[in-house]
Amino acid sequence: MILLAQFVILALILLTSITAVFSTNNINTTTLVITLGSLVLNLLFRFFMKRGWVSVTTAILLIAYLIAINNSVSIGGTINSLTVIFYPPVIIIATLLMNRRAGFIFFILTALSIAAIMWAEVNGHLPPAAPTINITTVIVMITGLAFTLVLLYLASQGTDDALKRAHDKEQEVRELANSLETKVQERTKALSTSAEVGRRISTVLDPNRLAFEVVEQIKNAFNYYHAHIYFKNEMTGELVIAGGTGDAGKALLARGHKISKGKGLVGRAAETNTLILVSDTTADSTWLPNELLPETKSEIAVPISIGSEVLGVLDVQQNKQNSLTQEDADLLQTISYQVAVALRNAQAYSQTQQVAERETLINEIGRRIQTSATVEQALQVTVRELGLALGAKKLACCSQLAREQVERISYDRT
Numbered sequence: 001m002i003l004l005a006q007f008v009i010l011a012l013i014l015l016t017s018i019t020a021v022f023s024t025n026n027i028n029t030t031t032l033v034i035t036l037g038s039l040v041l042n043l044l045f046r047f048f049m050k051r052g053w054v055s056v057t058t059a060i061l062l063i064a065y066l067i068a069i070n071n072s073v074s075i076g077g078t079i080n081s082l083t084v085i086f087y088p089p090v091i092i093i094a095t096l097l098m099n100r101r102a103g104f105i106f107f108i109l110t111a112l113s114i115a116a117i118m119w120a121e122v123n124g125h126l127p128p129a130a131p132t133i134n135i136t137t138v139i140v141m142i143t144g145l146a147f148t149l150v151l152l153y154l155a156s157q158g159t160d161d162a163l164k165r166a167h168d169k170e171q172e173v174r175e176l177a178n179s180l181e182t183k184v185q186e187r188t189k190a191l192s193t194s195a196e197v198g199r200r201i202s203t204v205l206d207p208n209r210l211a212f213e214v215v216e217q218i219k220n221a222f223n224y225y226h227a228h229i230y231f232k233n234e235m236t237g238e239l240v241i242a243g244g245t246g247d248a249g250k251a252l253l254a255r256g257h258k259i260s261k262g263k264g265l266v267g268r269a270a271e272t273n274t275l276i277l278v279s280d281t282t283a284d285s286t287w288l289p290n291e292l293l294p295e296t297k298s299e300i301a302v303p304i305s306i307g308s309e310v311l312g313v314l315d316v317q318q319n320k321q322n323s324l325t326q327e328d329a330d331l332l333q334t335i336s337y338q339v340a341v342a343l344r345n346a347q348a349y350s351q352t353q354q355v356a357e358r359e360t361l362i363n364e365i366g367r368r369i370q371t372s373a374t375v376e377q378a379l380q381v382t383v384r385e386l387g388l389a390l391g392a393k394k395l396a397c398c399s400q401l402a403r404e405q406v407e408r409i410s411y412d413r414t
Contacts, residue, residue, distance in 0.1 A: 048060075055098055055102075058098055059094075062090055062106060063109075066106070066110065070113050070116075074120070074126055074127075087113075087114065090109075091103050091106050091107045091110060193221040193222070194334050194338075196221075197214070197218065197221070197338065198338040198342075201213055201214060201339060201342040202341075204342060204346065205345065205346050208242060210339070211242035212243045214229055214243065215243045215244060215245050215249065218332075222328070222331075224316050225293075225295060225318045226245055226248060226293055226316070227314075227316045228241055228244035228249055228252065229242050229312060229314050229339075230259065230266055230312050232312050237261050238258045238260055239259045239261065239270055239312065240256065240258050241256070248293050251292055263288070264288035265286070265288070265299055265315070266313045266315050268286065268301070269303045269313050270312075273303050273310050274303065275301070275302050275303065275329055276302075277300050277326070277329045278298060278300075279298050279323075279324060280298060280321045281298060281299055281321075282297070287299065295319040296318070297319055297323070298322060298323055299315065300316045300328060300332055301315050302332045302335075302336040304339050304340045304343065305336075311340055314336045316328070316332060
């Protein structure tokens with residue numbers, strides 16, 4: 001639109017200059033300079049527009065146009081010339097193509113131009129007035145009307161563009177609102193699922209069952225490609241798989257899959273006690289592929305820890321690149337905190353159960369030893385009971401424990 005307006009302005013500069021020549025049958029130096037200057041301006045303005053100097057270009061054009069009008073009116077010899085109909089478009093163009101302040105400035109310049117010409121006419125500084133009723137007058141009037149039409153077209157075009165931009169902006173706002181609403185719903189669902197997972201695992205006191213519940217709940221709730229969980233072996237420091245989803249999870253459990261600390265995403269998460277998010281596994285050189293999970297494209301490894309103590313790692317995978325985001329990471333981090341507490345509770349319960357069972361076994365063996373007639377019978381009872389309880393491979397340990405128990409009881413009898 002701006003380019004079209006500038007073209008119209010240049011055309012009017014030429015037209016007003018030529019009209020002045022035909023009106024007076026006289027070509028003066030000023031007219032010739034303005035006519036040739038308008039052609040030079042056309043070339044300069046193309047250069048200015050490529051540089052993005054739109055406002056500067058428009059302002060210079062309007063000043064050149066105002067000079068051309070003043071020249072035409074001056075040659076006509078009177079302010080009553082019909083050429084004055086070209087003054088108002090200067091203000092209109094400045095307002096439409098620039099801003100209201102520019103329109104006010106050009107209003108002042110136009111008013112000063114008219115006042116200067118009137119002063120020159122009153123004081124006899126203008127040439128004799130040319131006849132006002134001739135073919136040139138008709139051309140000027142028609143041109144003025146045509147130019148008014150062009151301005152109205154530009155104004156309506158600008159209004160249409162503004163309305164279209166407003167409509168597009170409204171559509172963008174609606175889409176943004178819908179997107180935010182969807183995200184809020186997804187976030188609400190995620191928080192609800194996280195709370196449900198936490199509620200379910202809080203009552204699980206068996207670590208193996210806890211691992212199974214966690215991976216199944218996470219995979220089903222968020223439709224992940226795969227999820228598995230590793231527990232840290234306190235003796236070796238290795239991460240041993242404790243639960244996994246699907247056939248891949250069963251296969252990994254069957255072969256006792258382990259990962260060394262610091263190796264792969266899971267090992268790094270355990271070593272650094274920080275969440276590791278890889279949105280595109282093909283772009284991460286430290287990522288380790290698994291032949292049982294060939295479609296993995298993105299992965300998150302979240303340490304299961306209480307303070308600085310790492311208990312295990314929760315690992316989630318997707319089969320699409322960039323499908324795991326920071327929102328997934330934050331959600332899984334929250335779940336991992338809940339898993340850490342549940343796992344610590346399960347481990348404490350398991351240890352308590354083991355201690356209680358051991359105490360019960362020792363008390364039962366002690367009772368039977370006390371009913372034995374000889375030390376040999378007491379040893380046989382102890383080895384037999386411990387062997388049944390702990391397995392034949394631990395008979396040596398059982399024998400030693402039995403001897404200590406028999407000696408203690410014999411000491412008590414004495």
